[in-house]
Amino acid sequence: MIYNTLRFIFGDQLNANHSWYKEEDQTQYLYVIAELKQETDYVKHHIQKVAAFFAAMENFATALKQAQLNVLHLTLDDTHDDACITSLLTRLAKQYQCQQIQYQYPDEYRLKTQLQEFANSSDFNVSATDSEHFLLPFADISDHFKKDKHVKMEFFYRMMRKRFDILMQDNAPLGGQWNFDQDNRNKLKKTDLAAIPEPKIFTNNIEAILQRIKKHQVNTLGHCSATLLWPTSRAQAKQLLDYFCTHLLPCFGKFQDAMTCQSSYKWSLYHSRIAFALNTKMLHPMQVIKQVLAEFAARQEQITLAQVEGFIRQILGWREYVRGIYWQNMPDYASKNELEAARLLPDYFWSGKTKMNCMKQAITQSLETAYAHHIQRLMITGNFCLLTGIDPNEVDSWYLGIYIDAIEWVEMPNTRGMSQFADGGLIATKPYAASGNYINKMSDYCTSCHYNVKQKSDDTACPFNSLYWQFMHTHEARLARNPRIGMVYKNWQKQDTSQQHAILERAQWCLNNIEKL
Numbered sequence: 001m002i003y004n005t006l007r008f009i010f011g012d013q014l015n016a017n018h019s020w021y022k023e024e025d026q027t028q029y030l031y032v033i034a035e036l037k038q039e040t041d042y043v044k045h046h047i048q049k050v051a052a053f054f055a056a057m058e059n060f061a062t063a064l065k066q067a068q069l070n071v072l073h074l075t076l077d078d079t080h081d082d083a084c085i086t087s088l089l090t091r092l093a094k095q096y097q098c099q100q101i102q103y104q105y106p107d108e109y110r111l112k113t114q115l116q117e118f119a120n121s122s123d124f125n126v127s128a129t130d131s132e133h134f135l136l137p138f139a140d141i142s143d144h145f146k147k148d149k150h151v152k153m154e155f156f157y158r159m160m161r162k163r164f165d166i167l168m169q170d171n172a173p174l175g176g177q178w179n180f181d182q183d184n185r186n187k188l189k190k191t192d193l194a195a196i197p198e199p200k201i202f203t204n205n206i207e208a209i210l211q212r213i214k215k216h217q218v219n220t221l222g223h224c225s226a227t228l229l230w231p232t233s234r235a236q237a238k239q240l241l242d243y244f245c246t247h248l249l250p251c252f253g254k255f256q257d258a259m260t261c262q263s264s265y266k267w268s269l270y271h272s273r274i275a276f277a278l279n280t281k282m283l284h285p286m287q288v289i290k291q292v293l294a295e296f297a298a299r300q301e302q303i304t305l306a307q308v309e310g311f312i313r314q315i316l317g318w319r320e321y322v323r324g325i326y327w328q329n330m331p332d333y334a335s336k337n338e339l340e341a342a343r344l345l346p347d348y349f350w351s352g353k354t355k356m357n358c359m360k361q362a363i364t365q366s367l368e369t370a371y372a373h374h375i376q377r378l379m380i381t382g383n384f385c386l387l388t389g390i391d392p393n394e395v396d397s398w399y400l401g402i403y404i405d406a407i408e409w410v411e412m413p414n415t416r417g418m419s420q421f422a423d424g425g426l427i428a429t430k431p432y433a434a435s436g437n438y439i440n441k442m443s444d445y446c447t448s449c450h451y452n453v454k455q456k457s458d459d460t461a462c463p464f465n466s467l468y469w470q471f472m473h474t475h476e477a478r479l480a481r482n483p484r485i486g487m488v489y490k491n492w493q494k495q496d497t498s499q500q501h502a503i504l505e506r507a508q509w510c511l512n513n514i515e516k517l
Contacts, residue, residue, distance in 0.1 A: 157317030470507030
């Protein structure tokens with residue numbers, strides 16, 4: 001067959017509503033969806049993540065074929081000789097005698113650069129179009145974000161609320177306030193544990209995909225069975241969204257920061273877990289927002305405004321915000337290391353074998369499910385990396401690899417910026433550093449831990465306690481004048497000098513023996 005135009009679809013561009021597929025004359029187009037070693041090997045990914053992408057790509061290819069489009073779905077068996085995406089595109093364009101190559105703008109800087117260079121040097125007519133997914137158009141990012149300038153997320157979020165008329169009434173926020181975050185920080189009590197709903201999971205057979213991953217020696221991390229619990233089609237993604245709205249939304253905000261190790265559903269709680277479906281574009285953000293708003297309108301006796309606002313803030317605000325930060329600051333953002341952190345990740349990040357129960361719970365869950373919720377990522381593993389001075393490159397690679405929803409545009413600002421303060425405050429106005437007290441406040445992890453969360457300096461003391469004070473002490477010159485942190489240093493100065501020395505000695509022991517913690 002001969003086609004005039006080859007249209008390439010990335011694994012995170014599974015948007016069935018894209019205008020490409022609505023054009024009347026489809027005979028001239030060949031749509032290509034391809035598994036590539038370039039995409040499996042640029043970082044060490046969780047095996048469930050690789051399998052989920054491959055399964056979702058295959059299902060999307062099948063859906064396009066059923067819509068009578070010309071589709072070429074290539075597996076690693078078909079592309080093992082293609083060194084990279086550009087060599088694949090060149091080979092296929094020649095094979096099918098195409099005059100043009102088209103693609104949707106990638107969401108990662110490395111791919112955008114690679115394809116721009118290809119377009120400039122190729123003998124083919126290479127062009128790009130919008131992915132038609134995000135709420136803030138790419139062209140508008142520079143209107144709201146400036147390179148190396150802090151943009152307050154709350155102000156961006158308010159702008160987006162007004163722009164799309166979401167939770168607004170007479171040009172004012174519904175309920176009289178923009179943000180209900182203070183209402184959404186509850187710890188799960190023992191009486192709450194029995195009420196946690198069973199999570200919606202799927203049983204997608206991925207045996208063939210796993211065999212293919214093994215055959216082509218894709219280096220992965222984590223655990224995986226022959227069935228995948230994550231949605232791999234638009235229909236399944238919608239089922240997961242439906243389930244969230246029906247069963248989880250009423251308590252989402254209330255317990256969105258909570259953590260527990262005393263429930264069979266400790267890994268899912270009241271979280272939607274739709275980020276993979278969103279980031280692969282099987283779901284559109286406005287589709288999600290509208291469904292949540294419809295549920296709120298129909299069930300206001302069961303669902304409070306605080307629950308809905310807390311969720312929508314993540315989609316309409318934070319998700320669009322970090323994308324703006326990413327694109328306006330790349331490629332320099334990828335090398336920022338404000339705190340000059342240089343330590344390597346301890347081995348237990350790959351095994352979960354540590355005496356710190358909070359770390360054990362968060363890491364083991366991540367290895368088993370390719371998922372952890374935002375507080376586990378920010379205030380457990382991320383907090384530990386911040387306090388111990390782990391190299392942001394190490395942290396980036398781990399977060400990008402281990403989580404099923406991690407794509408660089410969303411992972412890097414969350415990790416290097418929000419979690420590690422490596423961007424010097426472009427996102428966060430202070431480092432999100434915390435002692436064991438915060439972990440004890442928001443979880444039940446500490447009750448069954450090897451270490452004592454109430455102690456700071458003896459051999460049984462929770463490492464987070466001394467490491468917190470060591471971090472604050474080390475970076476005092478940089479942080480002491482921060483109005484959000486000033487009180488911390490006053491508390492430190494009130495402590496007896498001998499106690500300060502004991503805490504810092506304990507912290508140094510923890511750093512020297514980080515693999516033994």
